[in-house]
Amino acid sequence: MQEIWSGLPDWLPLPAGKLLPAIIQDAASGMVLMLVDLNQEALELISATGRVHYYHPGRRKVVAKGEASGHFQDVMEMRLSCRGDQLILKVRPAGGACELGYQSCFFRRLGPDGWEIADPKVFDPEEVYPEIAFSH
């Protein structure tokens, strides 16, 4: 897959402090897994490793998806929006994307009685993220 990245340097760098929203989508199933922000550092790390990295707003730094869980996401394809300010990363995930134990962060669906859990859990978050206190 590395050859796809040779086109990236022409498009970089991003302006300092600029964040691009990136939709993370399962390349095989089409399931949308996450919506994250990328900065220059994240794009460079994606290009260097072929794996999803993103800017984590709570930790205020770039993290590798899967660095705690082992649920890395290999980037198979990258898409750019018509206005050039949004991305899709089509990925092959090594495990569930959501820290709450689901394949996708979008596991709640609007129903007649409000938001309901629509997807099955695919892992136990307390086993995978022992350092996080889960209050929900």
Next chain:
Amino acid sequence: MQEIWSGLPDWLPLPAGKLLPAIIQDAASGMVLMLVDLNQEALELISATGRVHYYHPGRRKVVAKGEASGHFQDVMEMRLSCRGDQLILKVRPAGGACELGYQSCFFRRLGPDGWEIADPKVFDPEEVYPEIAFSH
């Protein structure tokens, strides 16, 4: 589909000025079509009409997707992220989503030589949007 919206009022209103990013995804194919922002007014119009409305940053107001093109998007399902601040709207589109003539705004794919057009045009934008001057 209207019954799905009865759960929405419990979750609203959004704080004034708050924008939620919403991924617009084709419900049948799984193709990601657009990434837009919703505010309170857009959510109320979606709930009232069952069709995608969003905050248009250039025009600084809420617009109905398809109001110029006729390419409306009927909302079939709504998903909420784990942190409660991002949405997916799964839609049935009446035509291409991108004003440049493509089914999806994400018609550019990163290749060895940079961003390349990866999808076919599905309509002629100069016919559908005669009021827009296309310079690209």
